[in-house]
Amino acid sequence: MDGRGVHQRDWILNEEDYLSKFVKNMQTDRLLSVDRQAKFVNNELFKDKRTGTIDLATLNKHGLQLPLPNLQVWRWMRRAGGVVGEYMLIAHGHVPLSYRPI
Secondary structure, eight states: OOSSOSSOTTGGGGOHHHHHHHHHHHHHOTTOOHHHHHHHIIIIITBOTTTOSBOHHHHHHTTOOSSOOHHHHHHHHHHHTEEETTEEOOTTOOSOOEEOOO
């Protein structure tokens, strides 16, 4: 096996609740970067609003463990439409980003 595992890597694009939170954070974060989005994903995205705890069942179902690496978050950002001007996101960029659906 080559290290990618057997789980679908971009499953978040098919989970409407998580995708809408993910995209909304990209749209509203004026200083958006991969690092800032990764902090949101690792600290807020999977948190249950009622209990304040992390939804471990969803993470386990998709073979994920927190903290997710920036590369994974970058991949989701790129697939969900995050861009830097006319260029796609830079994996380790600290450059201001914008959100524009593609």
